[in-house]
Amino acid sequence: xxxxxxxxxxxxxxxxxxxxxxxxxxxxxxxxxxxxxxxxxxxxxxxxxxxxxxxxxxxxxxxxxxxxxxxxxxxxxxxxxxxxxxxxxxxxxxxxxxxxxxxxxxxxxxxxxxxxxxxxxxxxxxxxxxxxxxxxxxxxxxxxxxxxxxxxxxxxxxxxxxxxxxxxxxxxxxxxxxxxxxxxxxxxxxxxxxxxxxxxxxxxxxxxxxxxxxxxxxxxxxxxxxxxxxxxxxxxxxxxxxxxxxxxxxxxxxxxxxxxxxxxxxxxxxxxxxxxxxxxxxxxxxxxxxxxxxxxxxxxxxxxxxxxxxxxxxxxxxxxxxxxxxxxxxxxxxx
Numbered sequence: 459x460x461x462x463x464x465x466x467x468x469x470x471x472x473x474x475x476x477x478x479x480x481x482x483x484x485x486x487x488x489x490x491x492x493x494x495x496x497x498x499x500x501x502x503x504x505x506x507x508x509x510x511x512x513x514x515x516x517x518x519x520x521x522x523x524x525x526x527x528x529x530x531x532x533x534x535x536x537x538x539x540x541x542x543x544x545x546x547x548x549x550x551x552x553x554x555x556x557x558x559x560x561x562x563x564x565x566x567x568x569x570x571x572x573x574x575x576x577x578x579x580x581x582x583x584x585x586x587x588x589x590x591x592x593x594x595x596x597x598x599x600x601x602x603x604x605x606x607x608x609x610x611x612x613x614x615x616x617x618x619x620x621x622x623x624x625x626x627x628x629x630x631x632x633x634x635x636x637x638x639x640x641x642x643x644x645x646x647x648x649x650x651x652x653x654x655x656x657x658x659x660x661x662x663x664x665x666x667x668x669x670x671x672x673x674x675x676x677x678x679x680x681x682x683x684x685x686x687x688x689x690x691x692x693x694x695x696x697x698x699x700x701x702x703x704x705x706x707x708x709x710x711x712x713x714x715x716x717x718x719x720x721x722x723x724x725x726x727x728x729x730x731x732x733x734x735x736x737x738x739x740x741x742x743x744x745x746x747x748x749x750x751x752x753x754x755x756x757x758x759x760x761x762x763x764x765x766x767x768x769x770x771x772x773x774x775x776x777x778x779x780x781x782x783x784x785x786x787x788x789x790x791x792x793x
Contacts, residue, residue: 460533461502463510463521469633473503473624478520480622481510487622489594489603491579493610494626497657503626504575504604508532508540511573511602544577552585559593571600579605580612587614594620628656638662646738650674653718653735654711669702670711676702677715678739684786685746691783699779709775710766717762723747724755761785 467474473492480486492500509522509529516522522529531537541561543554558574576582582590593603594617605621607613634652639645641658643665651661664670676698683690703712718735725733726740726747734740747755765782769775 460524461499461506463506466499466503466506469629470498470503470626473626476622476624477503477507481507481520486511486602488601489605489621491605491607491610491613491618491621491623492626493607493623495628495656496608497655497660498626498629500606500626501575501577504542504606505532507604508537508573508575511571512537512540539572541572541574542577543574545581548581550576550578550582550586552583552589555582555586555589559589571602573602573604575604575606577606578608579617580607580609587617591616591620634658634661638665649733649735649737650715650718654714669708672702673708673712674715677712677719678736681716681719684783688783688787691787692780695776695779695783700776703775706769706775709779710769713762713766713769717759717766719743720755720759720762723750724752724759727752727755758786 463474463478477490492503494500506522509524509532510516510520512528512532513522514526514528524530524533528537532540535542541558543550543558546554561572561574576590591614593601603621605613605617610618610623631649631652634656635648637658638648638651638661641662643651643662647665651664654664655661676694680691680694680699683694699712703709719739722734722736722739722743723746725731725735726743727750731740734743736743750758761782765778768778
């Protein structure tokens with residue numbers, strides 16, 4: 459599925475405005491930096507931008523026709539004047555930039571202009587970044603570069619200063635939930651997935667992941683037995699939690715799932731029942747919220763957030779979970 463300017467304007471209005479104006483006013487910069495978190499469609503936008511520059515039959519001066527040879531070849535990454543450079547292994551290396559520089563010095567194979575996209579530009583080695591500076595310092599008016607990053611703070615200031623920065627904002631929860639439902643995900647699962655990731659593709663993969671489905675069940679079970687006493691919760695940790703949540707990233711995800719339960723309780727306390735992350739648990743949560751004040755729920759959410767912080771500090775995961783269980787039941791606190 460190809461991206462259109464109309465679609466981009468709905469989800470990234472500021473980025474769409476900047477890029478459309480540069481094309482319509484014939485003021486395309488020699489270098490852009492697309493920055494924003496993973497899953498916001500930055501690479502797809504670079505493809506749309508390229509097609510708007512190279513399309514042979516533009517509609518309304520901006521919309522690619524999607525039918526001409528240039529549009530089709532850009533979609534298939536086979537256009538000789540449109541290049542996409544990605545990390546070779548863990549980084550973008552100096553030789554890769556040198557090869558690009560050789561292309562910079564040539565005129566376009568079929569047209570006067572050329573466009574290059576560097577994906578994960580923050581992963582350039584120091585030598586590669588310094589090599590790229592030569593192009594950015596001596597721009598060819600017929601060449602455009604697009605740098606894409608999720609870690610703008612990792613880009614050299616000297617490179618940043620030579621790029622027009624285009625920031626991509628996280629999608630709204632409503633937008634992502636709607637897209638997930640359009641992809642066939644159930645309305646009861648979409649809110650949780652949208653709260654876990656802003657990446658549509660990652661959310662779809664999670665929905666199909668058996669480990670994740672089981673993780674959700676275990677977290678809900680742990681929450682349920684917390685109401686029966688710490689002994690029941692400790693048994694649940696031993697029987698299910700420790701066997702399922704083994705890696706640090708898995709434990710962190712489990713803590714997020716637990717945090718969202720208390721967030722739902724607080725949401726119900728505030729009368730915002732249409733914003734539930736676990737809509738299929740509404741009936742039980744409506745009963746549970748009556749037994750908890752907003753202050754108590756907020757304290758439990760703080761305890762989970764503190765556990766997440768301790769996890770990143772390499773605290774023993776078993777000790778961490780045992781302390782958290784006691785804390786959620788009003789027992790000892792983290793030290």
